[in-house]
Amino acid sequence: MQAIYSVIEAWNNGGTETKVYERSLAETGGVRIVMIKQNGRKGLLVEGTGELADALQGEAVQGGSVAAKLCPLTHENRLALNRFLPYTAPRAFGTGISTIGLGDRLGIASPGHIETVRGKDIRPILAQQSIRELNLTGRDYKEVLDAACYAAFQEGYKDGFGADGDHLKVEADIELALGLGFTMLTLDCSEHIDNTIEGLSDADILAKYAQVSPEIRSHYESRYLNRALEAAGTEFVFSPLSLAKNVLIYAKAIDYMEHIFRKYIQTAGREIDFEVSIDETLTPTDPASHFLIAEELYNRGVQLFSMAPRFCGEFQKGIDYIGDVAQFEEELKVHAAIADHFGYKLSIHSGSDKFTVFPMIGVHTKGRFHLKTAGTNWLEAMRVVARTNPDLYRRMHAYAYEHFHEATAYYHVKADLKAIKPLDSVSDAELPDYLNDDDARQMLHITYGVLLQAKDGNGQSLFKDEFFRSMDRNEEAFTEALIGHIGKHIRLLGK
Numbered sequence: 001m002q003a004i005y006s007v008i009e010a011w012n013n014g015g016t017e018t019k020v021y022e023r024s025l026a027e028t029g030g031v032r033i034v035m036i037k038q039n040g041r042k043g044l045l046v047e048g049t050g051e052l053a054d055a056l057q058g059e060a061v062q063g064g065s066v067a068a069k070l071c072p073l074t075h076e077n078r079l080a081l082n083r084f085l086p087y088t089a090p091r092a093f094g095t096g097i098s099t100i101g102l103g104d105r106l107g108i109a110s111p112g113h114i115e116t117v118r119g120k121d122i123r124p125i126l127a128q129q130s131i132r133e134l135n136l137t138g139r140d141y142k143e144v145l146d147a148a149c150y151a152a153f154q155e156g157y158k159d160g161f162g163a164d165g166d167h168l169k170v171e172a173d174i175e176l177a178l179g180l181g182f183t184m185l186t187l188d189c190s191e192h193i194d195n196t197i198e199g200l201s202d203a204d205i206l207a208k209y210a211q212v213s214p215e216i217r218s219h220y221e222s223r224y225l226n227r228a229l230e231a232a233g234t235e236f237v238f239s240p241l242s243l244a245k246n247v248l249i250y251a252k253a254i255d256y257m258e259h260i261f262r263k264y265i266q267t268a269g270r271e272i273d274f275e276v277s278i279d280e281t282l283t284p285t286d287p288a289s290h291f292l293i294a295e296e297l298y299n300r301g302v303q304l305f306s307m308a309p310r311f312c313g314e315f316q317k318g319i320d321y322i323g324d325v326a327q328f329e330e331e332l333k334v335h336a337a338i339a340d341h342f343g344y345k346l347s348i349h350s351g352s353d354k355f356t357v358f359p360m361i362g363v364h365t366k367g368r369f370h371l372k373t374a375g376t377n378w379l380e381a382m383r384v385v386a387r388t389n390p391d392l393y394r395r396m397h398a399y400a401y402e403h404f405h406e407a408t409a410y411y412h413v414k415a416d417l418k419a420i421k422p423l424d425s426v427s428d429a430e431l432p433d434y435l436n437d438d439d440a441r442q443m444l445h446i447t448y449g450v451l452l453q454a455k456d457g458n459g460q461s462l463f464k465d466e467f468f469r470s471m472d473r474n475e476e477a478f479t480e481a482l483i484g485h486i487g488k489h490i491r492l493l494g495k
């Protein structure tokens with residue numbers, strides 16, 4: 001047996017119960033390292049002498065006759081791990097392979113996510129948070145990335161994972177995320193998209209367009225006006241009105257995309273998966289607008305990893321697609337063909353639980369897509385709580401019910417709380433069924449921030465500590481739940 005295991009055996013024999021994450025075992029430059037857990041706390045057990053052992057900070061420990069070092073999962077130790085074991089650092093993927101965003105608001109879902117994608121023809125973006133999510137969970141980008149890197153180490157996952165600064169709008173946040181080593185940037189252009197144009201009359205649109213600077217107008221007119229433009233078998237014709245409308249809505253956003261690309265992506269000195277999102281608009285993205293934005297960006301030399309249009313119908317949090325599936329499929333075909341024509345991937349946001357449309361996404365993107373999920377693993381965590389700690393589940397459910405309106409400030413959902421079965425009519429054994437009910441799912445889905453930040457009169461957390469203790473005792477159950485639920489996503493997407 002390796003010396004590192006005799007340390008653990010000596011501890012276990014001595015009554016200090018130590019769990020070993022076998023898949024993490026790695027050896028480099030004469031140093032062996034493995035992830036362990038004692039008393040609910042994970043750490044890196046390091047044995048042998050060499051550069052990695054020197055680089056990691058921790059305390060000297062003894063197990064039987066073997067000397068070792070036990071290192072906490074700090075940010076500094078994560079950076080050291082990244083240097084010596086490159087698979088523990090995030091990477092960019094380019095456009096050749098499908099990717100799935102698996103945002104983990106809790107910092108404990110990535111091991112299960114890794115087990116879900118392992119061996120599949122798709123790569124995980126394990127770290128993926130928006131500023132809104134960071135604020136609601138009280139976490140920062142360092143913690144988010146640390147958790148993902150340690151998960152890759154814990155699971156010995158060597159196929160690579162990404163880190164996405166999700167829905168970033170301002171340059172300070174972009175700089176922060178890229179400075180921390182994030183490998184993907186999702187640029188949210190919503191503040192540069194003019195949502196007031198859609199409601200104007202044709203005459204008002206043309207009048208407003210007449211006020212746009214002549215340089216910009218002639219730039220767009222010379223390229224697009226009344227010309228037969230074609231991409232992937234679809235012809236796009238821009239009349240004076242439709243061109244005016246697109247310029248008014250999107251020209252500033254296109255300039256902003258180009259600016260961010262030149263300033264941050266081109267100069268990064270490493271590969272960055274650059275996504276632009278135009279999905280936070282009032283109306284679905286017209287395929288012709290998608291085409292014009294892409295054509296314009298590629299003419300300017302901007303290259304994309306992916307683009308997220310807004311699709312018709314509703315992509316609400318945590319539930320299946322709502323809308324006209326046939327119409328969605330027709331528009332999806334064109335959006336996917338445009339993305340394919342330029343070479344980037346179509347990106348689908350709020351992608352969790354959209355089981356009805358997954359098969360067509362897989363088919364029409366020819367199996368090359370980026371799909372974002374974020375909160376659905378939190379719901380799977382709540383399912384584990386419902387099964388293993390019914391008392392805690394009941395208290396959290398009741399609190400979510402009471403405080404639902406606070407969360408609706410951040411998320412738009414259709415949940416009808418009156419349709420949720422009253423808690424006192426439900427037995428403990430039936431509690432997990434709430435996670436199969438759309439109204440209860442959405443209620444729990446959007447109240448994660450409210451629940452995790454809830455405090456009692458003494459400033460003590462109402463649920464957070466107990467929730468994490470409960471999840472810690474049920475790590476395997478959580479992994480199984482994620483393999484089941486996220487696994488269904490991936491299967492239906494054709495991977």
Ligand SMILES: [Zn+2]
Pocket residue numbers: 167277279280308349350
């Ligand atoms: Zn989005």
